[in-house]
Structures are given as C-alpha cells and as structure tokens.
Amino acid sequence: QKEVEQNSGPLSVPEGAIASLNCTYSDRGSQSFFWYRQYSGKSPELIMFIYSNGDKEDGRFTAQLNKASQYVSLLIRDSQPSDSATYLCALYSSASKIIFGSGTRLSIRP
C-alpha cells in the first residue's frame, strides 16, 4: 500500500463548477497535510496546508481533513481554466518526512 494515494485522473470539470480532489493516507501518525499544484514543466507550488480535523478555507480553495478516516480533500470553487494542473497531496509523516502522492491531473473545460 502506498503511503499517500490519489486518483491519477484526469478529472475533467466544467468552468465555474466545483472541482473535488481526494487523497487517502496510511500513516496514522501523520501530523500535517499539504496540497501542491504543479503546472506542466514547472515545480510544485504549495497552495494549502491543514493540521486539524475539519475545513480550512483560503479564497476559492477549501482543504478538508478527516484523521479518523485518513482522508484529505481539496475543493476548488468557481473553477477556472488556469486551475488546470496536477494536484499533489502530501503529508508530514511520523518519520518527519514529506511524502507525496502521485498526483491528480485536473482539466477545466471552458
């Protein structure tokens, strides 16, 4: 079992709709969770981090964490074509490492 699992996609969402990206993890000792966005040919860019159960909102982005279910999600409201990218879920593990999932490719169609 991979430490961080994501659906590779592609996930296709119409412009203006809500994009929902999901991630599960295996290490119950993981302390904090991150969402990175990576455009093709570019480096990953941190867009959200969350430590506590519940929701955390920042602009059009909402991160959701459920430690009991070992589940993290990212919602993107009012999706724009510029949101088309690969979204990487990552966690800070009990071994003090940042571990990444393989990413979900998101495509926003006009």
Next chain:
Amino acid sequence: DARVTQTPRHKVTEMGQEVTMRCQPILGHNTVFWYRQTMMQGLELLAYFRNRAPLDDSGMPKDRFSAEMPDATLATLKIQPSEPRDSAVYFCASGLVTGFGYGYTFGSGTRLTVV
C-alpha cells in the same frame, strides 16, 4: 520573494559520467529535501537534511548517489556513475520545521538526461 535556487537547470550527460546538482536553500530554512520526479514514479524522496545533518537517505541508491550539505547555503546531490535510468527532474525543496511540518518551497529543478 525568497526562492530556492537550483543549478544547472538542464544537464545532458553520457552514461558513466559524474553529475553534480546544486541547491541554495532559502536563508533561514533549516530543512532541505532532494526529490526525483519521473512520469512513472512521481515525486520520490531521495534524502533530506535538518540543520545540515543528514536525517534520511534511504530513498537513494547508495552505490551511486550521494548527498551532502557542506554549509547552510549549499546542498549537493551527486551521481557517479550516471545511468540512463537516472534521467528525471531533480528537485530541491527547503523549509523551516519547528515541530509540525510546514510547507516547503521547491526550486525550479534540474532536468537530467543521461544518454
């Protein structure tokens, strides 16, 4: 904006040659990671340092890879000898860790092609 600087941006080399990649972390960051990214494997953690001390290099093939941090402004990743399967984008990331893991800033990466 503070940024992580990686050099070179691109490197093409012949199999068997030594490759050295360099990373200048953001001033004040105490943790540096090296990752390798390929289409097949995604982002793989190779090694990381905290306060310049190597904490974990279990992701690295030890027979050919080595990572060092000779001072707080420089981290290096060496491959000797290089092989075609080492072709990938190598990212360095730095961050400030004080208990919880905070988000890390990535450099632009070194795209390595071994022919």
